[in-house]
């Protein structure tokens with residue numbers, strides 16, 4: 001069977017489903033294809049192991065799409081405070097109060113102009129499955145969007161007037177533009193012949209879904225140990241099933257061999273390792289539900305579009321998940337591409353017209369690259385493997401008093417609190433090695 005659309009969005013993850021909803025709201029005829037079936041939310045089940053910190057900007061975008069209140073109705077955890085500190089031990093550790101090495105943001109202290117909304121919170125931690133489900137429902141509610149779950153893409157052909165996508169069930173879809181939103185290992189990107197530049201970081205990340213004794217917290221924190229950061233992302237109360245307990249997601253960055261060893265431990269032994277290895281700020285853990293580890297890489301597509309194919313989200317770029325900005329960038333890609341495609345249609349152009357796709361890439365590539373650089377600057381400034389004096393000199397910061405200022409500004413940008421690029425970031429990133437080819 002062959003069906004015709006304006007666009008085919010391949011990949012209905014958070015980014016693809018958001019973009020298809022927005023395009024449907026603009027009246028485009030869209031097919032949304034995913035090899036997985038519809039995400040299912042079960043209020044009784046343990047949280048999804050994959051969670052994301054959604055920034056205030058993403059919240060505004062999801063509100064416009066109509067997905068935000070369904071997300072809040074399902075489950076989302078607000079965070080009002082965010083702390084980052086250097087947890088490396090050195091001879092003077094006991095003499096220096098943590099406040100001297102810590103950056104703490106509190107929504108109550110930040111002006112509404114910085115946050116773009118009434119300053120009651122900094123963001124929300126949301127399970128990916130929930131965000132995705134709310135967005136699938138938004139897409140499904142659009143009469144011009146056709147969801148095609150449970151089928152992957154096997155072939156793609158760009159011709160003079162249209163593109164043809166072949167699905168693994170043998171059906172074909174024709175359209176003016178194919179949008180690759182199929183994640184970091186994008187098949188669409190490969191089929192379109194678009195290459196990537198890729199740097200694998202030495203560390204990997206292990207995510208652990210845990211329950212702890214105590215009320216649901218409103219702080220998310222990240223402590224930089226010499227072997228890598230350890231982060232706490234609060235989730236909801238565990239409810240009547242486990243009175244007095246709450247869920248959280250922990251992220252442990254470390255060398256692959258260390259994580260490989262931790263992964264072989266049973267839940268009880270891993271719980272003990274976490275209590276020992278995490279800072280004292282970690283509340284008492286009672287249970288481990290699930291764990292998963294991820295290689296982390298900085299990857300950037302060499303082109304965001306080619307012929308009748310354009311890329312968004314992780315298909316175009318992956319960044320270090322350190323400050324949790326991956327999907328926030330993907331949503332910005334989606335909003336930008338949607339605006340360009342509206343303009344292309346208004347001007348009567350083909351939806352794969354180079355002029356509009358070039359404009360999309362011109363806006364998004366530098367912004368995504370800046371965030372990749374910010375992640376590296378963020379890492380350098382907080383992981384104090386280099387003595388502060390050398391760090392200051394290496395980064396071109398003259399005086400010792402510049403360090404807390406630089407940390408504060410870079411952290412604000414990296415954590416999605418500031419949307420403006422701080423000038424100090426340019427100075428720092430121009431001195432970080434190996435970033436020229438991005």
Ligand SMILES: Cc1cc2nc3c(=O)[nH]c(=O)nc-3n(C[C@H](O)[C@H](O)[C@H](O)COP(=O)(O)OP(=O)(O)OC[C@H]3O[C@@H](n4cnc5c(N)ncnc54)[C@H](O)[C@@H]3O)c2cc1C
Pocket residue numbers: 010011012013014015016033034035036051052053054151152153181182183184186187188205207294312313314315321323324325326327328329330
């Ligand atoms: C450890 C870790 C922690 C993270 N924490 C955060 C965080 O706190 N905040 C944040 O913003 N980001 C975070 N990220 C990054 C975030 O998860 C990604 O940026 C985000 O999931 C990208 O969304 P996407 O929709 O582009 O791709 P994906 O989520 O990868 O979705 C791709 C979709 O395409 C489908 N698909 C794949 N291949 C095909 C095919 N051939 N045919 C059809 N369908 C296909 C898949 O089934 C999937 O549904 C984290 C990442 C990691 C590894």
